[in-house]
Amino acid sequence: MVEFKVKDVSLAREGRVIIEWAEAHMPVLMELRRRYSGEKPLAGVTVSACLHVTKETAVLARTLKAWGAEVYLAASNPLSTQDHVAAALVEDGVNVFAWRGMSSEEYFWAIERVASAGPDIVIDDGGDLHVTIHEKLPQLAGKIWGGTEETTTGVIRLKALERAGRLLYPVIAVNDAYTKFLFDNRYGTGQSTVDGILRATNILIAGKTAVVAGYGWVGRGIAMRLRGMGARVIVTEVDPIRALEAVMDGFEVMPMREAARRGDIFVTATGNRDVIRGEHIELMKDGAILANAGHFNVEISIRDLESMAVSKRRIRPYLDEYRLKDGRRIYLLAEGRLVNLVAAEGHPSEVMDMSFANQALATLYIKRNRGKLEPRVYRVPEEQDREVASLKLKVMGVEIDTLTPEQKEYLSSWK
Numbered sequence: 001m002v003e004f005k006v007k008d009v010s011l012a013r014e015g016r017v018i019i020e021w022a023e024a025h026m027p028v029l030m031e032l033r034r035r036y037s038g039e040k041p042l043a044g045v046t047v048s049a050c051l052h053v054t055k056e057t058a059v060l061a062r063t064l065k066a067w068g069a070e071v072y073l074a075a076s077n078p079l080s081t082q083d084h085v086a087a088a089l090v091e092d093g094v095n096v097f098a099w100r101g102m103s104s105e106e107y108f109w110a111i112e113r114v115a116s117a118g119p120d121i122v123i124d125d126g127g128d129l130h131v132t133i134h135e136k137l138p139q140l141a142g143k144i145w146g147g148t149e150e151t152t153t154g155v156i157r158l159k160a161l162e163r164a165g166r167l168l169y170p171v172i173a174v175n176d177a178y179t180k181f182l183f184d185n186r187y188g189t190g191q192s193t194v195d196g197i198l199r200a201t202n203i204l205i206a207g208k209t210a211v212v213a214g215y216g217w218v219g220r221g222i223a224m225r226l227r228g229m230g231a232r233v234i235v236t237e238v239d240p241i242r243a244l245e246a247v248m249d250g251f252e253v254m255p256m257r258e259a260a261r262r263g264d265i266f267v268t269a270t271g272n273r274d275v276i277r278g279e280h281i282e283l284m285k286d287g288a289i290l291a292n293a294g295h296f297n298v299e300i301s302i303r304d305l306e307s308m309a310v311s312k313r314r315i316r317p318y319l320d321e322y323r324l325k326d327g328r329r330i331y332l333l334a335e336g337r338l339v340n341l342v343a344a345e346g347h348p349s350e351v352m353d354m355s356f357a358n359q360a361l362a363t364l365y366i367k368r369n370r371g372k373l374e375p376r377v378y379r380v381p382e383e384q385d386r387e388v389a390s391l392k393l394k395v396m397g398v399e400i401d402t403l404t405p406e407q408k409e410y411l412s413s414w415k
């Protein structure tokens with residue numbers, strides 16, 4: 001019996017069509033699904049996952065089911081669930097607890113619900129499921145062979161748990177695979193963040209000044225894509241090496257207190273809190289647009305914005321206008337949550353193809369190595385990373401050279 005709480009199961013047909021579209025654009029994950037479906041490597045295994053409930057996540061969930069797993073799924077953000085996709089997954093036998101617009105209490109209720117299924121493997125995006133198990137349900141940890149983590153912020157939280165000596169099971173940092181962060185964080189977020197800004201506002205990007213906070217993998221992608229559409233891009237950073245890289249990539253780099261006066265559009269991508277706060281909002285132009293692409297809705301201080309505003313109105317979904325005392329209007333997109341997942345549809349399927357191929361292979365790795373791994377944060381095995389890249393190149397029809405025996409020897413010699 002499938003257990004679920006979704007918005008409306010009758011949306012399943014609509015969800016199925018879009019999941020099939022995603023499947024057509026995720027050939028690596030589909031190849032892996034086909035490869036292992038016969039042997040059902042996850043038969044009898046319970047997987048609890050906390051992921052954005054999108055069409056791409058559906059392809060992953062259906063793959064885990066095809067491999068024999070019992071899958072429980074909660075949303076990794078209260079505003080990112082695609083309700084038709086959630087409905088279709090219920091029809092597929094996935095236990096889904098997610099709907100768009102959940103309250104914070106409902107969001108954590110759903111996470112506890114999937115944790116309580118007593119998983120063998122835990123898949124997370126952002127760390128809320130892992131942290132819930134550690135803080136509220138540590139008795140479940142004994143059964144858990146291992147977990148995975150999809151994003152930078154989640155990996156940071158898990159490494160902090162490891163440093164504190166409190167990590168209860170091994171976790172594979174899927175985010176840190178090259179075939180994840182180089183593509184998903186950079187090209188996926190770069191494109192879909194612009195998509196989210198456009199869907200929420202339909203502004204012209206050409207000729208605007210955009211400020212990107214953070215020049216990590218996500219920030220690089222966003223800065224690159226905004227520049228590609230004709231914006232003048234300013235980068236803010238706290239890390240001297242990343243700042244230097246931004247300078248040499250041709251961006252203006254300055255502190256936020258200077259950028260604040262100049263920007264028309266602001267996008268935070270730091271994984272940090274209060275990157276844009278009252279003292280910056282104080283300096284902004286009338287009409288400035290604020291968006292966040294980092295995992296949590298803490299990068300823009302909404303508390304400061306709310307306390308500075310004399311009025312607030314919704315212009316349309318995911319576009320809120322705050323009027324300040326002096327009449328200036330500041331626009332906040334997607335309530336400060338990940339703009340690409342809330343105001344648009346998240347990353348394109350082609351890029352999630354690699355991220356979720358890594359997730360799927362990581363579950364097999366955890367099963368194969370159960371009982372052998374320490375409670376630590378592990379990198380994705382190098383062979384897995386290379387396999388995902390090779391498969392992606394193959395489906396893209398790209399061939400590459402191979403080393404000759406002489407070249408191999410030359411590259412491994414000290415002479």
Ligand code: NAI
Binds near residue numbers: 185
């Ligand atoms: P990263 O660690 O590569 O980059 C973050 C950068 O922000 C670093 O260079 C750091 O020095 C900088 N930074 C930190 N505090 C800052 C501050 N106060 N002002 C300016 N810069 C500051 O991390 P990555 O991979 O770029 O991820 C960033 C965030 O985006 C994380 O929260 C991650 O989980 C999230 N993410 C969101 C996605 C989405 O779909 N929207 C996809 C992938 C990651």
